[in-house]
Amino acid sequence: MATALAPIEIRPQTAIPARKALRLVVRGLGHRRLRAGLTTLVVLGAVAFFTMVIAESLLLTAARRGVAAEIADHRAGNAWLAHVLAPGSPTLLTARLSSSDTAFLAELSRVTTIPENEIAALAADARRERDYVDFFARMELSKRVVLVRLHEGTAIFAYLAVAEHAERFRGALAEMPSIRIPGGVEPLLVFARTHADFLGHLDATHRAWSVRLATLSQNLATLTGGETTVAWLARADEASAQRWADIVRAAGFSLSPDTLDRARRFAGIETDRAALLTHLAQPTVREAWHRTFHNRLAPEAMLVELDRPDAAAVVGSKWSPATLAAVAADTRYARQFAHLEATLLRATPPSAAPLSGASNIGLRPREWFLLGISLLVCFVGITNAMLMAVTERFREIATMKCLGATDGFVLKQFLLEAAVHGSVGGALGALAGLSLGVAKTALLHGDRTFVYFPTGPIALAATGAVAIGVLLATLASLYPSWAAAHMAPMEAMRIE
Amino acid sequence: MSAAAPNILVRAHNVQKTYRRGAELVHALRGVSLEIHRTEYVCLMGPSGSGKSTFFNMVGGLDSPTGGRVFMDEVDMAQLNARELAFLRCRKIGYIFQSYNLSSVMTALDNVMLPMLFAGVHADDARRRALALLDRVGLDGRAFHRPKELSGGQQQRVAIARALANRPALLLCDEPTANLDWQTGREIHQILLELNQRDGVTIVCATHDHEMLSVSTRMVWLSDGRIERVANSKDVALTKATLEVRE
Numbered sequence: 001m002a003t004a005l006a007p008i009e010i011r012p013q014t015a016i017p018a019r020k021a022l023r024l025v026v027r028g029l030g031h032r033r034l035r036a037g038l039t040t041l042v043v044l045g046a047v048a049f050f051t052m053v054i055a056e057s058l059l060l061t062a063a064r065r066g067v068a069a070e071i072a073d074h075r076a077g078n079a080w081l082a083h084v085l086a087p088g089s090p091t092l093l094t095a096r097l098s099s100s101d102t103a104f105l106a107e108l109s110r111v112t113t114i115p116e117n118e119i120a121a122l123a124a125d126a127r128r129e130r131d132y133v134d135f136f137a138r139m140e141l142s143k144r145v146v147l148v149r150l151h152e153g154t155a156i157f158a159y160l161a162v163a164e165h166a167e168r169f170r171g172a173l174a175e176m177p178s179i180r181i182p183g184g185v186e187p188l189l190v191f192a193r194t195h196a197d198f199l200g201h202l203d204a205t206h207r208a209w210s211v212r213l214a215t216l217s218q219n220l221a222t223l224t225g226g227e228t229t230v231a232w233l234a235r236a237d238e239a240s241a242q243r244w245a246d247i248v249r250a251a252g253f254s255l256s257p258d259t260l261d262r263a264r265r266f267a268g269i270e271t272d273r274a275a276l277l278t279h280l281a282q283p284t285v286r287e288a289w290h291r292t293f294h295n296r297l298a299p300e301a302m303l304v305e306l307d308r309p310d311a312a313a314v315v316g317s318k319w320s321p322a323t324l325a326a327v328a329a330d331t332r333y334a335r336q337f338a339h340l341e342a343t344l345l346r347a348t349p350p351s352a353a354p355l356s357g358a359s360n361i362g363l364r365p366r367e368w369f370l371l372g373i374s375l376l377v378c379f380v381g382i383t384n385a386m387l388m389a390v391t392e393r394f395r396e397i398a399t400m401k402c403l404g405a406t407d408g409f410v411l412k413q414f415l416l417e418a419a420v421h422g423s424v425g426g427a428l429g430a431l432a433g434l435s436l437g438v439a440k441t442a443l444l445h446g447d448r449t450f451v452y453f454p455t456g457p458i459a460l461a462a463t464g465a466v467a468i469g470v471l472l473a474t475l476a477s478l479y480p481s482w483a484a485a486h487m488a489p490m491e492a493m494r495i496e
Numbered sequence: 497m498s499a500a501a502p503n504i505l506v507r508a509h510n511v512q513k514t515y516r517r518g519a520e521l522v523h524a525l526r527g528v529s530l531e532i533h534r535t536e537y538v539c540l541m542g543p544s545g546s547g548k549s550t551f552f553n554m555v556g557g558l559d560s561p562t563g564g565r566v567f568m569d570e571v572d573m574a575q576l577n578a579r580e581l582a583f584l585r586c587r588k589i590g591y592i593f594q595s596y597n598l599s600s601v602m603t604a605l606d607n608v609m610l611p612m613l614f615a616g617v618h619a620d621d622a623r624r625r626a627l628a629l630l631d632r633v634g635l636d637g638r639a640f641h642r643p644k645e646l647s648g649g650q651q652q653r654v655a656i657a658r659a660l661a662n663r664p665a666l667l668l669c670d671e672p673t674a675n676l677d678w679q680t681g682r683e684i685h686q687i688l689l690e691l692n693q694r695d696g697v698t699i700v701c702a703t704h705d706h707e708m709l710s711v712s713t714r715m716v717w718l719s720d721g722r723i724e725r726v727a728n729s730k731d732v733a734l735t736k737a738t739l740e741v742r743e
Binding site: 010011012013014016020027028030031032395396399400401402403404405406407409488489490492493495 | 549552556571577578579580583587588591600601611615616662670
């Protein structure tokens, strides 16, 4: 051994490379598996919950958007025919006016020959009416009663149009500073006073629309010879259908070749379905069905079974197997969509609008609150666990400082340890949360979860969840790490 | 300060330490002056509460005095910042603790290599030196055992090897044999004595163990924060019986 007689020269202690520090941390964790596992579990739990809620919401939003589009697409022919054949009501017209569908506004202007700017003004008013009605509908009942008594919906405007009521409304509003009328109080009162005019314009527009529809159906009747449009369109050949479409277009309606095809297909299937329902209800047919399939189904239920190989023989040669298969498939879709509408689409959170806006995660305030609480609990849990780890290891930390570890090195050790907990817990948690979210959605809403699987947003959410895990663990360990770094080296001498 | 003799390693000048415990002021050290020469083997003695531990920590750069100065090779330790103190602890002082304080997650070899990691020694050199040191304290063949697989005496030998890792000028031992049986304690003494006599390592040892007194060159008794008595080992050897009575 060298004799230490040289004079002492003192320099600042050098720093340890991060790679070596990390290796020390990982080795330490390997020998403290229980504590490390528990701390990681805290992160895992919080990140799993976070990922599950977000994933579920993303999956539902994507599935809803997809299914809604699918349903709209399936019913496009039917919807278009209803649009051209039935005048609807002024309320329905308000809803369509406020939907910001510019193609419809242009069509309305063409059909009714009302100038486009007047239609645009009408649409703007319809949107304002809808916004105000929504605003009051969302308001707490007790507050609403103070402001507008028991009036609801559009009746509120008639109430506020009276000067005396408007004065009372202003007074009540001044006492409730938490309530902010969108766009201000005065525009609302002005709108209320002019609401009657809006209703007048709306009514006039709807009348004009109805008159033009009546004219159109008269024009079509000369072509179809008094037969209903759907039945006629079902058996019309290409040339007749084109003539029919020309008359519709001449009246100002927009009708693309694709829409015409869909309308004809719908008419065909609908006519077949109606005829089949009558046919299947006959006692002789039902007997034959029973002999072949050994069941007694309602005619509506029999429609779905029409693509079975033996069905054609029971129904008779009036319908081709292809027609039967088409009717069966369409009926099946209709049933499926009715079911999805009742479950998936009904499950829409009321405050969010997940059917529009790609960036919307679609979480309710309550879910945000739960997420916040879970992250807070995780934060406190990690801080607690790390403080305990520091307390437990006081001798080790102090000894390291006696051996030449700087405060910065100790700080780095504990922060790195937290980051390891965060990344492992975060990755496992994201995986667990994702699996749970997908499983839950798939269990509730079936294969539509996977058809519209939002891979991009889900991957983004999972990555974000891991990042949150690392960030949370590191932030929560700031104080414990600081405490460890500032521990006095003479603690190493302490005897318990 | 006059020009000090070059062979003085530690010089404590009128060191005082006062701290507050609740409402009362505790005077742990009331002015201790002591010079420790290179290659000396000094034993610090004194009952608990005598200020022995406090003084010991001052010498090791683990605590700072509230009054007076502690010089390490004529460098005032109060003037050093945190990183310079870390440098000093890392390379100039070796610590040996009563409860060994080995890292339980590391092998004996890794424990000995740790101070060299802090000193920035290349891993291969550190490994070679650590193996040589373990050999030196008689632990060849135990390099890859963890502390819990070693006996108390073996653990203390690892701790000695660790303390020697960066060739310190001063070895500070805090009750190094208090947790060991008599025979093992003797072996530890033997190693320390050999280090002192053969390699010239300066040793400051706080102890109650009379076996240690016989190997030291000087003994310092502290009592109520003051140096009560300083004696050479020869004198103590003669009065050992009286000493035992006093304690």
